[in-house]
Amino acid sequence: MKRLLIDLTDIEGWQGHHGGTQRVVYGIAKQLFLNNGKEFQVEFIAFSAEKNLFYTTSFEPIMTRAESQEAGSIQQSSPPLTASMKSQVKQFLRTYVPETVRKNPRVRSTAKSTLTIGMNVARKARHGMGKLRSSMVVSLAHEPIVFTENDIVLILGKPWDNPIMERVLVSAKTATGFKLVQVIYDLIIPFYPQLHHPSLYKTYTQYIFEAIDGSDLLLPISKCTEKDLARFAKTLNLKLPKTKVIRLADEVESGTSGNGKPDSRIDNKFIACIGTIEIRKNHTLLYYTYKLAEQQGIELPQLVIVGSRGWLSGDFQYLVEHDPAMKNKIILLDNINDAGLSWVYANCMFSVYPSFYEGWGLPVAETLANGKVCIASNASSIPEIFGDNIDYFSPYDANACLDLIIKYLDPVKLEQKEAKLKQLYQPTSWTDTYNTVARCIEDL
Amino acid sequence: MKSKKTILVLTTYPLKNPQHGGQKRTDAIVNAYRSSNFIVKNCAVFYKGFYSSYGEDDVPLSASSEQLIRQSPLTGDIVCGEAIIKDPKVKRKITELLTNFRPDIIHIEQPFPYLGLKPLLAELQLSPKLIFGSQNIEAPMKRDILEGAHVAKEQIAEAVKIIDDIEAELTNDSELVAACTVEDLKAHAKLKARKLVLAPNGIAKVETNEQSTQHWQKIFADLGVTKTALFIGSAHPPNWTGFLDMVGKGLGFVPPDARLVLAGSICDYFEREISSDSLTIEDATFWLRAYSAGRLSEPRLGALIKQSDVIILPITEGGGSNLKTAEAILANKKVVATTHALRSFEWFKDFPNVWIADTKQKFIESIATALKTPLVERTQEQAKQTEKVLWKNCLADLITEVKSL
DSSP: OOEEEEEOTTTTTOOSOOOHHHHHHHHHHHHHHHTTTTSSEEEEEEEETTTTEEEEEOSHHHHHHHHHHHHSSOOOSSOOOOHHHHHHHHHHHHHHSOHHHHTOHHHHHHHHHHHHHHHHHHHHHHHHHHHHHHHHHHHHHSOBOOOOTTEEEEEOSOGGGSHHHHHHHHHHHHHHOOEEEEEEOOOHHHHOGGGSOGGGHHHHHHHHHHHHHHOSEEEESSHHHHHHHHHHHHHTTOOOOEEOOOOOOOOOOTTOTTSOOSOTTOOSSEEEEESOBSGGGTHHHHHHHHHHHHHTTOOOOEEEEESOBOTTOHHHHHHHHHOGGGTTTEEEEOSOOHHHHHHHHHHSSEEEEOOSOOSSOHHHHHHHHTTOOEEEEOOTTHHHHHGGGSEEEOTTOHHHHHHHHHHTTSHHHHHHHHHHHHHHOOOOOHHHHHHHHHHHHHTO | OOSSOEEEEEESSOOSSOOSHHHHHHHHHHHHHHHTTOEEEEEEEEOTTTOSOOOTTOEEOOHHHHHHHHHOGGGHHHHHHHHHHHSHHHHHHHHHHHHHHOOSEEEEESSTTHHHHHHHHHHHTOOOEEEEEOSSOHHHHHHHHHHHTTOOHHHHHHHHHHHHHHHHHHHHHOSEEEESSHHHHHHHHHTTOSSEEEOOOOBOOOOOOHHHHHHHHHHHHHHTOOEEEEEEOOSOHHHHHHHHHHTOSOOTTSOTTEEEEEESTHHHHHHHHOOTTSSSHHHHHHHHHEEEEESOOHHHHHHHHHHOSEEEEOOOSOSSOOHHHHHHHHHTOEEEEOTGGGTTOGGGGGSTTEEEOOSHHHHHHHHHHHHHSOOOOOOHHHHHHHGGGBHHHHTHHHHHHHHTO
C-alpha cells in the first residue's frame, strides 16, 4: 500500500473558523483520515517555516477543534477585539485627534471606516500570530518527515504563502523521487494582474511555475483553471504534467441554517451577494445596477453583500457607504460566521455574482446547493457549475444584470426556476471530492 | 632604407583590455603582425564614454564630436571615422602620427576610419599601401541595428549610404582585403577588390585558475545547480535580439537543477530588461532558471566556460564569423547553435555534441536535450582539427599575404 502524505500546513494550529482554501484542505483531509488504510496508508505532515522542513503531525486535534466549533453557537470568524483594545483606541483618538476634526461628521465617518479596516487587519494579524505561535510549538514537538521514493505527497492548500515551502518540496522530490500531487485553484494573479494587489504577483507566479515543473499530477478545480494551466505552461515552455479536474464540495452543513439573522438591518426580502469585497469580485457593477434602477424609477429589494473587506475595493465601499440613496439599500456585512452565512443563503430571494474571474465560483455552487437561484457573470469557470441552467450576464454590463434581477423579482418565475434547480442540481459532497482525488492518485 | 616594414592599425575602439569581438580580433591581428617582424603601432579614434582604458597612441574625440555621439550613439563609429578630418584635435594627432611614423602599410579595421583618413592622406599627399580588415558587410547590419532601435527612416538611409560608399571605396583602394567568411569574400569580390584573403575569427586558449574554478563551484553548489548552459555575449544589440528570437524569456525547459548562465556585457540588457518584479509571467519567472554572471575577468570567464555543460550560440544576424563560436569549439563542450552561428566553421557541424537549430522551438528543445545528454569524446583527428580556431592558424594566410605586399 502506498504511503500518502497530506500537507496540513494551512490548518494546523489554526484556531478560528476555516476560510475558503482551509475548508478544502480540511474537507479532503478529513475524508482521507476517515478512509485511512482502505486505499492508502495516510499520514499527515506540515511545514515548519522556522526550520524549513516538513514534519509529521496528526489530524485528530484539528478535527476535534473544528467539530467543537461547528457544534458551538454563533462565533465570530476571527476573535473579537477585546474591550480593553477598543478603549485604548478611543483614548488614543481623544488624546491625539483635535476636537474640531472629531466633531466633523465627514471626517469622523472616513476615519471610522479606515479604523474599521485597520482593526480588521489588526485582529487578523493577532490571530495569525496565534497560529504562528501554535505552529511553532507543534513544529518543535514533531519529528521531521523522512520522504521515500514510494511516497505520494498531496498539497491541498496554499504553498505560495511560504515560497520556501515549494522550493523545499521540489528539492526533496528531486532527491528522493516521491510523487507530488497539488491542487491548483486558479491562475488569476499571473494572467489578470489588474484584478489583484501586485504584492503577490511574483511569489504566486513563481509558485505556479514550480508547481507545474515539479508535480506529477495537478488537480485544477475547474476546466477553466486547467486551460489556464496549459496556457501558462505553453507560454513558458514548461512540460505540463497530467491534470485532472476535481469538483469542490458545496454541501450545506446541516443544522446551521436557522440560527438567526446575523444583522438587524437585513430586510425581509433581500438579494444576496457572497464573496470577499475585492476588485476581482466586481461589486461595483452591482452599485451601477442599483443606480441604474434608481435612475429608471425601479424599486429593487435590498442587496446584502457578505464578505470580508479585501484589497483594492476602497472606492466601492466609499460609494456604498456615502451614497444617501443607497443607505440600507445596499449593506455590507463582514465578520459573518458560518451560521450567519447559512442564514443568508437560506433566507435570500436569490443571489447575484458579478465576478470578473474565478477559479471555480464556490458562492454560486453554494447558492444552488441551498436550493436558491443564482444569477451570475458569464466569466471564466462560472458556467461550468450548472451550465445553461443559470442566467448569465456579462460582468461589464449593468443593464443585463438589472434585466435579470427584474426577471426574478417576479415570484412565479423565481418559484419555477427554484423548482427546476432543486430537481436538477446535484450538490457535491466532500465524499464525492475525495473519491475523485483518490481515483486520480491511485492512477499515478 | 628601412629594414622592417611599418604597419599602422587604425580602429574606432582602443585595444587595451579587449572585451568585445572587434577588439579581440584586432588585438590578435596586431600581435600576429608584431610576431611576424613588422613594426606596428595601433591607434584608435574613439569615444571615452564607451571605453575608459586606452593606449598612448589612441586619440579620444574632442567635446564637440562627443556631443554628436551622445545624440546618436548607434552611429558613433561614423562620427569617429569622420573625426579624423573634421575634429581639429583628432586631425592634428593623426597627422602627427602619420608624418612621424610614416607607415608603409595602414591596416584599417572596419571601414569607418577611412571616412576621415582618405581625405587626410590626400591632404598630406601620403600614399601608404592599404589593407581593409573587414569584419562584416557593415551597411546592411547597420540598417538592422538602426531599424531595431526605431531610428527615423531618413537617418537610417543617410547612415547606410555613407557606410555603403566607404566600404566600396576602401575595397577598391586597398591592396588587400581580409574578410572573416567566404560569403564576405564574395561580397568584396563583387566590389572589385584587388586581392582577397580569408582570415576567419579565432580564439586564444582559455586561461583560468583554481581560485576561479572554486568560485563557480561554490556558487552553483549553493544554488543546488548541477548543470549549466552558458550564453556569452557582449552588449552588441544583435546578441540580445538573437537570444530573444531563439530562446526567449520562457525558461520552463530548463530543469530545476540546471541554470541558463549569462556572461559578458549582455548581462546589462538582461538585468535592465527582465525584472522579476514586473507583471508578466515571463519576467516574473525568468530568473528562477537563469543566472547572470555579469562582466567577467578572463580567468573567471575561462573557469565558467570550463565548468559549463552546454554553450549556446543563438546568433541570427550579422556578417563575419563569430568569436563566440570559436570559443565554443575550443572549449570542447556540448554546443547548441544556429546555422548562422557556424559561418566559417561549417566543418564543425558534423562534430559530436553539436545541435543545430534554426527555430525557437527546436533551439530550446536542443538545449534541454543537450543538458541531459552525456558528452561524447572527440576523435584525435577532430581534436587536431579544433586547433584551426586558434588565432595563429586563422591569421596565417593574412600574414603571408601582407609579407608579400
